[in-house]
Amino acid sequence: MRKFNTTGNCMPDRHYMIDISNKINKISRMVDEEKYFTINRARQYGKTTTLDLLEIRLIESGYTVAYLSFEGLSNNYFADPESFCRMFMEKMRDYLHDDTWYDENVDDFKPLGDHIGKMCGLKKIVLFIDEVDITSNNLIFLYFLGMLRNKYLKRNKFPAFHSVILTGVTDIKNIKYRMVEKGMTVLGNNEGSHNSPWNIAADFDVDMSFSPEEIATMLRQYEEDHCTGMDIMAISEEIYSYTSGYPYMVSRLCQHIEEKLERDWTMQGIQEAVKILLAEKNTLFDDMSKNLENYPELYNFIYEIIIVGNGKSYQIDNPVIHFGVMFGYLKDCDGRVAISNRIFELRMSNYFISKDETSGVKKRLIPIQSDIIRNNIFDMQLCLEKFAAHFKEIYNPAEDAEFLERHCRMLFLSYLKSLINGRGFYHMESQLDDYRRMDIVVDYGKKQFIVELKRWYGDGAHTKAYDQLLGYMEARGACEGYLLTFNFSKNPKFYEPKWIEINGRRIFDIIV
Numbered sequence: 001m002r003k004f005n006t007t008g009n010c011m012p013d014r015h016y017m018i019d020i021s022n023k024i025n026k027i028s029r030m031v032d033e034e035k036y037f038t039i040n041r042a043r044q045y046g047k048t049t050t051l052d053l054l055e056i057r058l059i060e061s062g063y064t065v066a067y068l069s070f071e072g073l074s075n076n077y078f079a080d081p082e083s084f085c086r087m088f089m090e091k092m093r094d095y096l097h098d099d100t101w102y103d104e105n106v107d108d109f110k111p112l113g114d115h116i117g118k119m120c121g122l123k124k125i126v127l128f129i130d131e132v133d134i135t136s137n138n139l140i141f142l143y144f145l146g147m148l149r150n151k152y153l154k155r156n157k158f159p160a161f162h163s164v165i166l167t168g169v170t171d172i173k174n175i176k177y178r179m180v181e182k183g184m185t186v187l188g189n190n191e192g193s194h195n196s197p198w199n200i201a202a203d204f205d206v207d208m209s210f211s212p213e214e215i216a217t218m219l220r221q222y223e224e225d226h227c228t229g230m231d232i233m234a235i236s237e238e239i240y241s242y243t244s245g246y247p248y249m250v251s252r253l254c255q256h257i258e259e260k261l262e263r264d265w266t267m268q269g270i271q272e273a274v275k276i277l278l279a280e281k282n283t284l285f286d287d288m289s290k291n292l293e294n295y296p297e298l299y300n301f302i303y304e305i306i307i308v309g310n311g312k313s314y315q316i317d318n319p320v321i322h323f324g325v326m327f328g329y330l331k332d333c334d335g336r337v338a339i340s341n342r343i344f345e346l347r348m349s350n351y352f353i354s355k356d357e358t359s360g361v362k363k364r365l366i367p368i369q370s371d372i373i374r375n376n377i378f379d380m381q382l383c384l385e386k387f388a389a390h391f392k393e394i395y396n397p398a399e400d401a402e403f404l405e406r407h408c409r410m411l412f413l414s415y416l417k418s419l420i421n422g423r424g425f426y427h428m429e430s431q432l433d434d435y436r437r438m439d440i441v442v443d444y445g446k447k448q449f450i451v452e453l454k455r456w457y458g459d460g461a462h463t464k465a466y467d468q469l470l471g472y473m474e475a476r477g478a479c480e481g482y483l484l485t486f487n488f489s490k491n492p493k494f495y496e497p498k499w500i501e502i503n504g505r506r507i508f509d510i511i512v
Contacts, residue, residue, distance in 0.1 A: 001225065004255040006248055009048045016254070018210050018247075019217035020050065026206045028057050031126055031163040035202040036152055038132070039167040042328025043287050044248035045208055047167045051128055054165075063162065064123050066095050069130040078140045082107040088144070089115070109147040116151065121159035133168040146197035153200065166198075170326060209245030212236040218254070230265035238270050242427070244341035246328065248284055252277055271443055275425050278346055285347055291327050292351070298323055302330075305337060306345060306428075307352050307410045312337040342427050349428065353414045356407070372419060378444035380451070380482055381508050385497060387415050387484075388512045401488065408486045408512075409453055413440075420444055439472050450478050456487035456511065466502060466509075473505055485511045 005015040027050070030037060041047055055065045068091050070077075077087040085106050093101040101119060106112050119125070151160035215236040223232060243249035256273040257264060264272065292299045301320045304310040314332040316322055321337060324330035329348075331340045339345040372383045391411070395404060404411075416426060424444035442449040452469045456462065465483060473481045497510040 004251050004258055006251050006255055009052050016218050016221050018214050023206050024053050024057050027054055034163055036164040036200055037202045037204045039204055041208055044284050046247040048130055058126055064125045066092055067128040071131045071134050078138045081109055084140045085112045109143055113147045113151055117159045120161055124162040127161045127164045129166050132166040133170050142197055149197050149200050210250055212240040215239055215250055228263055228265050235265055238267055242274055242342045246341055249343050271425050295323055303352055306349050308406055309409055346427055353410060356410055376445055380449045384484055384510050388510055391512050405488050451482040451484060454485045456485050470502060470505055480506045482508045487511050
C-alpha cells in the first residue's frame with residue numbers, strides 16, 4: 001500500500017505523488033535545446049524527485065544520463081585538480097557502467113575536458129549534479145565549472161555534454177562572490193567577483209510549487225485506494241491556501257491527516273494537521289531558524305513585515321530579498337514583498353514572538369485564561385476587552401510610545417497565542433495594499449473569529465476600516481467580526497467599545 005512521503009525522494013510504486021508531467025515536459029524541452037542550467041529551489045522542494053522522473057523521461061527519449069552527487073565525499077577529493085578529476089571519472093564510470101570513462105592519464109582539467117569531449121562524441125550525454133551546494137564554496141569545483149563552461153562555448157567545434165543540470169538551494173552563479181566574501185579566494189587583476197564560471201546557464205523558470213489542480217492528482221490516487229468520500233478539489237484548495245503549493249508542506253499535511261488524524265479529510269482535519277505541523281521540529285523549520293539567525297538583515301526584514309507591519313517593495317536585486325526568495329520564505333506579490341505561504345508566516349510569527357518574550361526588554365501582557373475560555377468556548381469580545389485594559393494598565397505611552405508603535409501587533413499576537421496555543425489555531429492575512437491593517441482568523445472549537453488589527457488615522461480612515469473588514473467577512477461568510485485599533489495620537493479621544501451593525505453584519509469595535 002502506498003504512503004505519503006516526506007523523507008527522501010518519492011517513488012511512484014511506493015508513494016502517493018503529484019502528477020508533475022507538465023513540469024517534466026518543460027524541463028525536458030530545455031534539455032532538447034542543449035541548455036545548461038541550475039534548478040535553484042528551497043530545501044525539500046522536490047528537486048531530487050524531479051531529477052529522478054526527468055532521468056526516466058530522458059532515457060526513454062534516447063539520452064544517456066549521468067546522475068551524480070558529491071554529497072558525503074571527503075575533502076581530499078577537492079584538495080587538488082588531479083584528485084577531483086579522478087573522482088569525477090570514477091563516478092561517471094560507476095554510474096554508467098562504462099570502464100572507458102576512467103583514464104589514468106587524466107590529471108588536470110584540460111585533459112579532463114578533452115576526455116569528456118571524446119566520450120561525448122559517441123552519444124548524447126546529460127549530466128546531473130545534485131546537491132551542488134555542498135561543493136559550491138570549493139575553489140576546485142569552480143575550476144571544474146569553468147572547464148564545463150569552456151566546453152559549452154566551443155561545442156560547435158568539439159563535443160561536450162549535451163546538457164548539464166545542477167541542483168541546489170543557493171544560486172551557483174554567485175559562487176565566486178561568496179568565496180571572496182568569506183576570504184576563500186582572492187581575485188586576480190581585472191577579475192570581477194560576479195564573473196561566474198556558470199554565466200552560460202539558461203534561466204530556469206519552471207514553477208515547481210504545486211497548484212490546487214496538481215494537488216488533486218495525488219488525492220485522487222489516495223481516494224482510489226481508500227474511498228474516504230472527501231471533496232477532492234475543496235481539500236486541495238484548502239491545502240494550497242496554507243502551503244501555496246510548497247511540496248514538503250503539501251505532503252506533510254496529507255501525511256498527518258492519514259497517520260495522526262484518523263483520515264479526517266475535512267477542513268477541520270486540515271486545520272488540525274496545520275497545528276501539528278507548526279508544533280513539530282523538522283529539518284525545514286530547523287533550517288528556517290538557522291537562516292534567520294545567520295542572516296540578521298533577513299531576520300530584521302521579515303520581522304518588519306510580519307510583526308511591525310511595514311510594507312516592502314519587491315526588488316530581487318536587493319540581496320536581502322534575493323536570499324529570502326532563495327530560501328523559499330519570500331515572494332513577489334504585485335510588486336510587494338509577501339511571505340511565501342501561511343505556514344512560514346505562522347511559524348516565523350511564533351518564532352519572533354518567542355524570541356521577544358525571552359528578550360526581557362519589556363513587560364508582557366499575560367491573560368487569565370479561565371476568564372476568556374469557559375466550557376471550551378472562546379469569548380473574543382472579552383479577550384479584546386481584557387487585552388485593552390491590561391495594555392492600558394502596564395504601558396506608559398510617554399515612556400513606551402516608540403516600543404508600542406513598533407510592537408503593538410506582536411503584543412496582541414503574543415497575548416492571543418498564549419490563550420489558544422495547543423487548543424485553538426490562528427493565521428494571518430496581511431493586506432499587501434495596506435500594511436497598516438492585518439486580518440487574523442482564529443479557529444477555536446467549532447467557531448471562527450475574524451479580527452482586524454489597524455492603527456488609528458482619524459475618524460474617516462476608521463469608517464473605511466469598517467468597509468474593509470466587512471469585505472473580508474463577506475468573503476469568508478462571517479456574520480461577526482472584530483476591529484482592534486491602536487491609537488498612538490498625542491491626546492487620544494476615548495471611545496467606548498461597542499457593537500455596530502452594518503448591512504446585516506456585526507462588528508465589535510474597540511480602540512486601545
